[in-house]
Structure formats: structure tokens, C-alpha cells
Amino acid sequence: MKYWWWKVLAIATFSYVLLAGLLTPLKSGIYSVDKTKGLLGSTLSLHVETYNTYMSSALQNVAFLKLSDNKVIRSTSINEINDYTAKINFELPSELSTGKNAERATLIINNEVDGSMILPNAILLKQDTTLIKQNGAKWTALDVASLFPNKGFRFPYRNKLHETIRNTFFHVAIWFAMFILLIIALVYSIRYLISKDLQFDYKAAAFTNISIYFGIIGLITGAIWAKFTWGAFWTADVKLNMAAISVLIYAAYWMLRSSIRDVDSKARIAASYNIFAFVVMIPLIFIIPRLTDSLHPGNGGNPALGGEDLDNSLRLIFYPSIIALTLIGLWIANLTYRLQIIHDKTLEE
């Protein structure tokens, strides 16, 4: 019990991540709207497709177009075609009365089963300058208390990510885990250079080895994610290429180890290279991506990890996932290290 409790923890945490991460449903959201513009003073009829909703079984569907909290239009009617398509009619007021000619309104749909769905900046409301009709429709204030709340534990619905938001638990977490393992490898390299004890060199090699595999998995999961969100497996995105380069740097570490025969000089040289490579990698990963634009969150005007991209429901699984993957990496590194020791012993006999 004393030595293997963390292995049980690794399996339990990773099973929790897999189950909760893949089985938890997304919040309901608005998938698409057929129009992007609306002329003020007329009737706006929208064909809306939603995701993960039960609109036909809901009895109290209501939709809003919202400019601000005090400027909201309530829908005149909603026809639910099925659970995830509906026709919504709005009677638009004749004036924006904000001094602007056009402004983007957010579409909100609410019912008692699904809670609220929001599509920000969905409809561009335009002033008709030639003809001002008076149809009696008025801006009202949004009564937040009358909206039905979202029920249950659910992941946020993001319009470009959809279900792929779950990849946060694997793609992002594995980079974190890789970096933690690389730091452990660095510490072992430094300890080797201080003590010249070969077991530290074996440990550093084992940790670097598993980090390379984690890096490759991180690149592959990222490529698949990019295909579904950015449209291509590989892009010129700076973080992508810097990550690939760091995997190359550590693959070269492995080449270096295999081309030196003498065990002691191999250990010394590999440890020195590992320290050098780690320090040079830091500008690649942390400084240069900040100087250029990136499609990744946190760069080029994209929000950083946080907000809706990493809300509390995702955090509940994302942080355990980092711990689980780090522990699994530790476990594999431990096995590789012990295998190396056995290998050495058989060579001696």
C-alpha cells in the first residue's frame, strides 16, 4: 500500500476524467440562424437550428433579441418544427434610438427544459432611412428573474468548438503533463551532474523518453482538433511549430544517447545537453509565441484559458486530468527506469 497508492490514484483519476469528460452533455446552444440582418420597423422571421435541445417538449419557449439589458425585444411567436429547429418571429421597433444606424443584437432562446441559449452578435439591426413605419413595437427591459435557469452539470456550448471542447482534457492537459515531466527530467540531470550517480541519469532518460511520447500525442490530438475547428490538420500557427521544434530537440536527445558508447560519458554529455536544451526551449515556448499572433487561446485577440473556454465545469475535469496524466507518465518512466536497471544487470552477468 505504501508504494503503489499513487498508481491507484492515477487509474482512478484518469477513469474519472474519461467518464466525466466524455459522458457529460453540453449545454444547449444555437447552432445556426438563417439571417444575419434585420430591417427595423418590419417583421423579422428567423429559422433557427439549435443543439442539444428539447424545444418541442418544452411548453414555454421564448426568444429575445438583446442590445443591452434595457433594450430587449421579445419574440411574437415561436413555431417549434422539431426538438432542434424552430421558426421565430420578431416585431422589430422602428428605431434603435441609440444614435447609431446599425447595431448587432444577441439572440437568446429560453425554455423550462433547456434553460438559456445565447448566440452573441447574431443579427445586425439596421435603420430603414427611407421609410419609418410605426408598428407599436417597443424596446423593453430584460426581466432576468422570468428566465428559466440552466439545469444540471454541463459543459459550455461554444459555437466553433461544439463537442470538441472535451479535447481540453486531453490535448491541453497532456502538454501540461509533458512539461512537468520535462522539469523532473531536468532536475534528475542536474542531480546527476552534481553526484555522478548513474541512477539519476537513467531516471532523466526515462522521463525525457515519456515526455517525447506525450509531446507526439499532444501534436496528434492538436492536429485532429485543428482539423475540426480551424479547418486544417497543420497550420502556420506559431505555437504548433514551436511545439514541433521542441519535440525535435528532445528526439535529438535520444539520438545523442544512442550514439555514445561509454556509459559515463554518455551520462555526462546527455545531462549537459538536456539542461542546455531545456533552457533554450523556454524562449521557444514562452517568449516567441507571445511576439506573434496565434490562433490559440490567449494570443492574437483570442481569450486566454478562462471565461467560457475554461469555466468551472471544465476545470473540475481539466485539473484532475493534468494530475492523472502526470502520474501515468511517472508510472511509465518508473517502469522504463527499472527495465534499464534489469538490462544492466543481465549485461553484467
Add this chain to the structure above:
Amino acid sequence: MASQLLQLTKLIEKEFKLEFRKRVSLASVLLFLVSASYICYKVFININGLAWISLFWIILLFASINLIQRTFNQNYVRRKWLYYSFYEPSTVYLSKFLYNLFFLVIIAFLLLFLMNTFFENFIKLPSLFVYGLILGTIGITGVMTFISSVVMHAENNGVLMSILAMPLTLPVILLAVKVHAVSFGLIQDTAVSGDLLLLGGIDLLIFGLGIMLFPNIWKA
């Protein structure tokens, strides 16, 4: 300190003597420069500024591999007992570094001359270009000198040198290319002095790491 300085000058003097006793290796690097830039000229004929910068740094990178991978070659390994018994590792490393830097700067300016002869001259801010060039050269020399000491005891070290060194020079080259793009007027950047500072910082880091880690390697 004074004795170390004396040793340093002795070592560098010896490097020059050895180099000019057998001029063939230096001549081969020069020939590589001329033929590479001439091939680029025949292939591209007319190029834009960005292609100019990329070609410049790619040719310089390969020339530096050719030049610096001889730093800790068979000659050095044969004389290593001399080095072990008379010199400090930091003095040896510093002498190799300065010697490599000297030749790489000469090669860089020669390449600049060749590229400007074959293609048109795009440089709008010469001083900025030279700063980027010098700082980039220092960074490349730092990485290459350290890596050539790393592969000294390895088999097939020629291939290993490029595998190990090229990804590590990337942060230096990316920043230097950015500085050069500013000096060509390709991008507008008012904060280019920050980039130069960052480049200098990375150079210092690389050099410091090299001189710190070299004592572990040279007697391996």
C-alpha cells in the same frame, strides 16, 4: 586573471596558426558560400526581401555548421591531454568561441557582400541590419560551439551535429529574421529595440550555459 587572459590569447593564437597551416578547411567554407549563393542566384534570379532574408540565414546556418563542427575535431582529441593539463575548461571554451565568432562574422559579411552582388540591395536601415546580424551570429556560434563539444565523443558526429544544433538555433534565427525584416522595411515595428534586447539576452543565456556546462563534457 591576467594569466588566464594570457592563456586565452595563446590559445587563440594557436588556433590561427593551426588554421593557416592547413588552409583547406577555411577555403572550403568560403567556396561553399560562393557556390550556395550562386546557385540561389541562378535558381531565383529575382527575389523579394523576405526570400532574401530566408536565403541569407539558411546559407549562413549551413556555413556555420561546416565551419564550427571542426571545433572539437580529431585534432583537438589528439591534443586533449595538453589542454587538460595546462588550461582551464572555461579558457578553452572561450578561446574556441571567440575564434569561431571571428570567422563567422567575417563569413556573414562576406555572404552579405555576395548576396548584394547577386541580388539587389534591400537594406533600408543598415545599422539595425548589422545589429541583428552580429547578435544572430553570436547566438549561432554559442549553440554550435557547445553542440560541437557535445558530439565530440559521439559516433557519426557530422550528422548528429546538424540534428542537435539546428532546432536549438531556431529562437535566435527567428528573432534575427524579424529584426532583419524590420531593417528591410517589410514590417513596421517600433518595439524592435525590445527584440534586439531579447536576442542579446538569449545570446547571453546560450553563452553562459555553454561555459557552465563545458567542464562536464570536455573530459567525458
